Amino acid sequence: xxxxxxxxxxxxxxxxxxxxxxxxxxxxxxxxxxxxxxxxxxxxxxxxxxxxxxxxxxxxxxxxxxxxxxxxxxxxxxxxxxxxxxxxxxxxxxxxxxxxxxxxxxxxxxxxxxxxxxxxxxxxxxxxxxxxxxxxxxxxxxxxxxxxxxxxxxxxxxxxxxxxxxxxxx
Amino acid sequence: xxxxxxxxxxxxxxxxxxxxxxxxxxxxxxxxxxxxxxxxxxxxxxxxxxxxxxxxxxxxxxxxxxxxxxxxxxxxxxxxxxxxxxxxxxxxxxxxxxxxx
Numbered sequence: 333x334x335x336x337x338x339x340x341x342x343x344x345x346x347x348x349x350x351x352x353x354x355x356x357x358x359x360x361x362x363x364x365x366x367x368x369x370x371x372x373x374x375x376x377x378x379x380x381x382x383x384x385x386x387x388x389x390x391x392x393x394x395x396x397x398x399x400x401x402x403x404x405x406x407x408x409x410x411x412x413x414x415x416x417x418x419x420x421x422x423x424x425x426x427x428x429x430x431x432x433x434x435x436x437x438x439x440x441x442x443x444x445x446x447x448x449x450x451x452x453x454x455x456x457x458x459x460x461x462x463x464x465x466x467x468x469x470x471x472x473x474x475x476x477x478x479x480x481x482x483x484x485x486x487x488x489x490x491x492x493x494x495x496x497x498x499x500x501x502x
Numbered sequence: 503x504x505x506x507x508x509x510x511x512x513x514x515x516x517x518x519x520x521x522x523x524x525x526x527x528x529x530x531x532x533x534x535x536x537x538x539x540x541x542x543x544x545x546x547x548x549x550x551x552x553x554x555x556x557x558x559x560x561x562x563x564x565x566x567x568x569x570x571x572x573x574x575x576x577x578x579x580x581x582x583x584x585x586x587x588x589x590x591x592x593x594x595x596x597x598x599x600x601x602x603x
Contacts, residue, residue: 335503343511350515350538354522359530359591366534369515373541376511379503380552382560385567389544392567397537397574404578405530408585416527416592424525429517432524436517443509443546446553450505453555460557461564469561476568483572491579493586 339379346372354425357415359405367398381455508549515542527593529584533577540570 345368352365370393377386418424465473515538522535544563551559584596 336507339503339507343507346511347514347518350518350522353534353538354518354526354531359528362528362531362534366537369538370541373545376508376545377548380508380548382548382551382563385548385560385563388564388567392571393541396571400574400578401530401534404582408582408591410585410591414585414590414592416590416594418527421525425521428521428525432517432520435520436513439516440510440513443513444506446505446509446550448504448506450503450552451555453552456551456557456560461560464557464561465564468558469565472565476565479572480568483575487575487579490576491582 335379339376342372342375342379345369346376355422357418357421359410359415360402363398363402363405366401367394370394370398383455384458384461385456505549505553508545512542512546512549515539515545529581529591529593532593533574533581536577537570537574540566540573544570 349365349368349370349372353362353369356362356365370389374386374389374394377389519535519539519542522538523532526532526535544566547559547563547566551557551563581591585591588595
């Protein structure tokens with residue numbers, strides 16, 4: 333019973349954050365909704381007994397990704413006229429929701445054919461994950477490290493301002 | 503607490519992300535909707551991992567978190583670059599990206 337109420341609160345936070353994210357006009361408020369959703373997702377991971385995943389979600393997604401997005405939003409500092417003019421925003425959201433609703437129901441129907449009870453297994457601890465990560469999943473792990481390096485270099489090259497060298501040309 | 507509740511939550515979150523991508527024009531909101539869809543897949547992986555008592559799903563979710571971080575770095579750099587070039591966050595303004603000259 334306690335688990336169900338915790339789940340309900342977290343799900344409420346998550347859906348509320350996601351809705352606030354897609355409905356707000358101000359970008360920073362959208363980022364706050366996103367922050368709420370990501371924190372609630374960390375709580376849901378903890379509820380699913382995967383502690384390592386919960387901690388890495390909080391550390392990477394909340395501490396890294398969301399803070400980076402907020403920092404970018406504040407640095408870009410878009411004025412009111414730089415935001416897109418969306419007069420019929422709620423109409424668009426409503427009709428798109430109607431369009432997406434059959435897909436949602438289909439997805440839920442497909443997923444709910446899986447068994448409807450959890451196995452009574454132990455919690456998935458970091459020891460098990462570490463063993464799997466360095467035995468069966470070692471190639472994807474290394475590929476991810478190269479991907480992160482490439483993303484870092486790409487981000488620096490894309491976002492870099494044009495550097496103008498002044499000086500010894502004369 | 504049954505898995506069906508988690509599956510319902512995953513479906514709803516994925517659809518909210520899809521609605522955000524289709525109906526909004528702010529580049530930041532589109533980016534955050536993509537992140538939300540990826541996160542809902544992440545939650546699905548964790549749920550399946552718990553449902554089947556198999557830690558492989560958790561490892562996949564962990565790798566997906568790294569992919570999300572890489573995507574965030576690239577997407578934010580792209581938004582900064584595009585905003586610096588033409589001072590707007592309207593995705594309709596960047597139709598020129600699709601034109602082949």
